[in-house]
Amino acid sequence: MTTKINKKPLSFFYKNILIMFRGTIIAQIIAILVGFYLAKLYGKEAYGFLGFFVSIMNIASIIGTLQLDNCIIISKNKNESINWFNFILIIILPITLFIFFVLFVFSKFILIERLDTYMFLFCFFGSAIITYNLAHQRFFTFQKKFSVISNIKIFITICAVILQFILFEYYKLFGLIIGFLMAQIILLLYNFYKNKSNLNKVNFNEIKKGIILNKSLVTFLLPSNIINSLANNLMPILILAFFGAEKAGVYFFSIKILATPLFLISSSVSEVYYQKSSELKSENKIELLTVTKKIIKSNLLIMVLFLLIINTLGIYILDVFFENQWEYLKTYILILSFLILARSSFNPISSLIVVLDKNLIGLIFNCYLFIINLIAIYFGVLYSNILYTVFILSLFGGIGYYILLYYFLNHLKRNQLNV
Incomplete structure (x- = not known):
């Protein structure tokens, strides 16, 4: 059976990607140009604590959000989406309070130098604020307000870098963190202003029915994404704990440089692809496979070109700019390039895990990534050499992403044959 591809929605899909890409690329250009100067200004130790904070x-x-924020996007109508949106806004603060209560109780087991009460407060407020902003972004995505999301990216980046630059004179170690927090607060106020007409009472009966209907989000996706987040964010924490803030800063800055185009691609594509793939899941499986392949090919092409440039001319420019003060930066960049290339092949289409209800597969893969992190840090500490950690993480993490990509492409191909 042959299914005709609807060209108009597809062109609208790419138009939305271009809208997102516009905002993201402008934001990233600003972040890169100012970010290098801020890195030179603040130094490795400040970036080490920033990496811990972000992680x-x-x-x-x-x-x-217990991953129920996904229900905002996959809702069948606006009323249902608004109900989920308001429910998510209610649960964020108590859940975040509980997380940091547990973290505070067990903080004596975290052997991290200079990790004081201020850092806990920074992490708590940052977590709550960014989660609220995430809920608003999900609602904008449901409404297909991609131009709003795009403009927000530019606005928040400009605010953050200006504040971080100003705050260096007052907070030479934590100015990066405080500037980021202040920018996120400004964004939160803006988001509530834009969505004030949609702040309503929650229909808990409908929420209960929705949770039952989407129980895999909590039973599989939540633990899967927690483990995935640990796998992707644990390393700056562990490096700071076992090797010190300066080495953690170099690692975090290396990832930041390499992941810039990945973030650019993911931020531009992922939200639009999520909404589009949710529609195509039952409507047009052939089109879903076609769109997915095009995105993967373009992602890999962009990343290969970037990685070639950054590992040749880029390394020379960085050495000259930083005057060789960031030890091991070029080594980290070279080793981690394999992992970043692998991530870029799958991350922008990772919403397929939710859309195709393959949350168990996601859970298994994220467990694998988490174990790789622990093995990597173990051998690094065992041989007192952080390069062992970085190499193991990049090699085996990258292989895992390629295997996952193959699985989903094969699954989409089988579905296409069954149309």
Whole structure:
């Protein structure tokens, strides 16, 4: 049976990607140009604590919504989406409070130098604020307000870098963190202003029915994404704990440089692809496979070109700019390139895990990534050489992403044959 591809929705799909790409690329250009200067200004230690802060915040934000924020996007109508949106806004703060209560109780087991009360407060407020902003972004995505999301990216980036630059004179170690927090607060106020007309009472009966209907989100996707977040964000925490803030700073900055185009691609494509793939799941499986392949090919082409440039001319420019003060930066970049290339092949289409209800597969893969992190840090500490950690993480993590990509492409191909 042959299914005709509807060209108009497809062109609208790419138009939305271009809208997202516009905002993301402008934001990233600003972040890169100013970011290098901020890195030179603040130094490795400040970036080490920033990496710890971002990692804790990313992990906590995954738990903060219990992954039910996905229901905002996959809702069948606007009323249902609004109900989920308001429910998510209610549960974020108590869940985040519980997370940091547990973290505070067990903090004596975390052997991290200079990790004081201020860092806990930074991480708590950052986690709560970014999770609220995530809920708003999900609602914008449901409404297909991609231009709003795009403009927000530019606005928040400009705010953050300006504040971080100003705050260096007052907070030379934590200015990066405080500037980021202040920018996120400004964004939160803006988001509530934009969505104030959609703040309503929650129909808990409908929420209960929705949770039962989408129980795999909590039973499989939540633990899967928690483990995935741990796998992707644990390393800056562990490196800071076992090797110190400066080495953690170099690792975090290396990832930040390499992941810039990946973030650019994911931020531009993932939200639009999520919404589109959810529609195509039952409507047009052939089109879903076609769109997915095109995205993967373009992602890999962009990343290969970037990685070639950054590992040749880029390394020379970085050495000159930083005056060789960031030891091992070029080595980290070279080793981690394999992992970043592998991530870029799957991350922008990772919403397939939810859309195709393959949350168990996601859970298994994320367990694998988490174990690789622990093995990597074990051998690094055992031989007192952080390069062992970075090499193991990049090699085996990258292989895992390629296997996962093959699985989903094969699954989409089988579905196409059954149309």
